[in-house]
Amino acid sequence: MILKSLTLQHFRQFYGTQKLTFGANEDGAVTVILGENGRGKTGIYRAIIFGLYGEQKLEQDSNDANVTLANTKALQADFEGVKKGVEAKVMIEFQHTGVNYVIERSLLSIMDESGNPVERVQKVTLTNLDSKEVYEDEMIVNDWMDNILDRRVKGYFFFDGERIERLTRASVEQRSEISSGIKNLLKIDHLVKARQVLVHLQKQTIKQLEKHSTGDYKKCLQEKVEIEDKLDAFARKKEDLLSYGSQQDHQLAKIEKDLTRYEGKMSEFDKRAEIEAQLEKEEQEAEYAFRRLQEFNSKLPYMLAKNTLYAVKSQIDAYLGAEIEDVSISIDLVENLLNDLTCICGDTFKKDSSQYQALQSLKKAAGYKLEKAEYFDLKANVMKLIGFLEDKENQLQHLLEQLEREQQEVEDLKVKLDSLNRKLKETKIDDLYRLNKEREEVYENRIKVKYQLQELEEQVHELHSAKEQNELALASLKVKSGVHKQLVEKQEELEKAIVAMDKLLQEFEKDVISELESLSTQNFKYLLDENGQRNIKSVQVEDDYSLEVLNVYNHPFLANISQGQRQVLSLSFITALAQVAGGNDTLEMPLFMDTPFGRLSDKHQNNLLDFIPNVCSQWVLLVTDREFSLTEQEQFINSGQVGKFYKLISEEASTTKIQEQTLEMVGGIV
Template identity: 20%
Template structure:
């Protein structure tokens, strides 16, 4: 459903004392409203008011801080003026226009002072007025939030109600996993995941209703249940590791940004050099591994020939001797001699008499051996090629080793330089830099360790899944032994096939959406960016790493200006909104952030 906001009325909400209304005009050609205001005037709280009214959540507020004595939602001046046993309220009322008529959404909270003068706040109440069958219907209670989620799901609110500062920092500090999660949320792939979970629960229920007619069936079902529990536990641990890695990666990005942007020019230069060296080291490590693999593969191929060099040479000399004597290849084919014997006549036409036939028999046997030896003639060329490879072995292995030594030398020199840079940065008489440097090393170590655990758990889950598939095949065999379970067996198979189909669907849909988001982000970014020739491409790879390709081919994702980060974030969010399927207004607090002198 398409909707626009026509007005918002604030009553005693935060710094808005009394009742104040903002009306928004709607024009298809100029569909943008700009609110100007100095710092502290309440611009951010307009965004907070909208998200609080819709979802009971304020974008810029920490719920925990509020619970532990933070500023209340009701205007503090109004609360302070209350006497014991008096109350007041805060209210946000939003009028919206939809395809089917006007809606009104209102969230209300009452608070006051007890007889002893203690402040209290009641739980907020939500009311929705919307058209049904040509009449307005008033809805309160649990159903109201469902109505709003039909307009715009809470999971998508961050793509329509946007904090400009977070928009600027999204690609500066976000990890590939957060990019993937953003795409998952907006594409509503969680529906597929929920369906998969429900199918798994139903599969377990079906398995419980199966009559264990044989000890083997009962045993294999217990094994399946155990394996499924283990897989669930491992996946839960894997999710925890994901969260830890994401949290530490965000902090690491902030630490590295601090070191890069610090006002000490020499430290900033060292940090930039280290960033470049890290990329070089990773590239050299890949080249080194590839070259060692190529060399080892070559050694595996050539070693048998080197070890059998003398035997191969003897074979070659024997073949050459036969060739020189004229024994190879044979001048007469054995089949020709065999025809003469069978006809009983010589090539001249005379009959074979006396010992002629037996002599031809003996000669035929000799020719059979000669024709077998003829195979050696074709092998003679192959042996010559082998000798050529053996002769070239020293040169080829030297070239492999030279390249490997070169990569190792470059790798060692760059690693040594990295160590020197770390020591040099630590050596500066700046406690804050040293603390950040130490924290960077700690985070890098923690992230690497967690990534190793992540790989191990993924491998373990893969093994468990393989074992589970084997046990399910055994279960099918056992179920087929009893006709009583035939119907349940068909149901189980259907559920398992459905889960497989959903998994394949999720993979295909995610790939298509990623490509679509990549295309839209690129178009938006290259259109909005001021330096039209500076960048040539925007890529989102299969691991959801975002790359901004500079005109000279470099990936500039870590070297954008504040404005460029803002435009990239806006381009990405716009691409996500396009594929979401929801048509709602987009509200951005300070969209230009630090790149605009006037806040709006």
């Protein structure tokens, strides 16, 4: 899909009828829309989503948010006048696979007696401009649009600064965001519903089996149902926890924004943020040390054999005799020397000489070793094992000391954090005290969610173990029970179908994650500066859907990268999501980004400006004056990628004017 133009009528801040056209590849793929916060930058994207899909809310809107799409100035004028309502309209002209279309969608908005807007979608029309075909049935139009760009993945073509920032945090919300993105990219709604039907049929079949069963087999069937019910309950609880954790992350971001008003105390807030970041890093390091220690568990049983091996060595030494030296010379060689009465060096000797006696002793020792060769080999192997175990003991001691250091560092940082929180709590500024208290509560809630999720994962793991034991018991009892054969076969076939479907889903998800990791790494490498490229090897999506980066030694490195690098990581993953959703190296859908340059260095920003236009057919960039300084203007002019440039100008309350300009006009340059 290539956007050609957007026409707005009484939509959001845009009073009256206003139009903008979008840059395309032949004239420049980038459209820059400059405006301060509240001027309508996101409103333009909101108009795109409403026009294409009829959706009145964006993903970032809360469920209870009251979003009014009609222009409030027009609404107020209607309320004070004829009270017929206001028609808000969006018209989008676009091209898809070489065919030109225009979609027009409108809603009627009217204020009730209390002054609250009431809105409902009124009409939608999709017109094929080439064939002149017109579709006005909403279901048909929506099906058309889903075939052009599936609504499940539309969210991966718009990213605001908050969402970009969110992906840089190792939080419940980050994992939820990534998990949601991956599952939406899979587009397997029907497959998931089919699995749910199979599970339902299986439960019904098991209940029928219960009625025809007795004794231990019936108990095992009841246990199977209980385990499955618990797993379902835990899955719902996990979703609830993830949702609650997401709410807490949003609340924390809001409080942090409110706290910035208290500049006099900012040094202490900065210090707290620094300690929290360091604490997060140390907790990750401690977790890594603990995982390494866990990996050592498989070697612990062997280490118990060390004392036994020393006892075996002592027994072998006693048997061989300490006075017999371990010799490596051949007995045949010694016998030849005795027979020839000639030393290896060529000197001759007599039978009664000291040389002769020494060779006789050597012959005896060599003969003894040959006779006891198996014991000497056993002793050598025992010594190797002892050496191996002593080396592992040293490794274990090193790992234990490392874990102890990391855990102690975590505890020390927690003490510092508690002390600083108490200090901030004692402030006399009421609002600051309240915000600080709220922040502390939200921070604690986030920690609780983290640990509750960990406990839940452990319980799920235990249930899966119980499920395996239950299935083994059922398989054993099935033969003895003599239950209805048809029901057993039906239950078994349903079980096989569910297992096969789960495997299919897992493999599909694994493939999508692999593609995301590959593209994210490729994008990240491109966007990083030279120093980052030297230190960072790849991007990974962990089992819990968190993002991780590996350094050149394949060690987890996310805790060590800068804030700017974190934002580059986020943008790399976001772009990878869009690339996978688009299905092509060059995205056939405009990529919208709202204030993406927050903490980027000049080098990272230059790389981004060079990178995005090369991977998407259109880039619509929503920026503020602070982000679009003379430096950025010069970069865009030099790139030659800007096809259209607009400035959003506020003329009065609730009204914004879209003015097309050239980059040379920005900042008074004509």
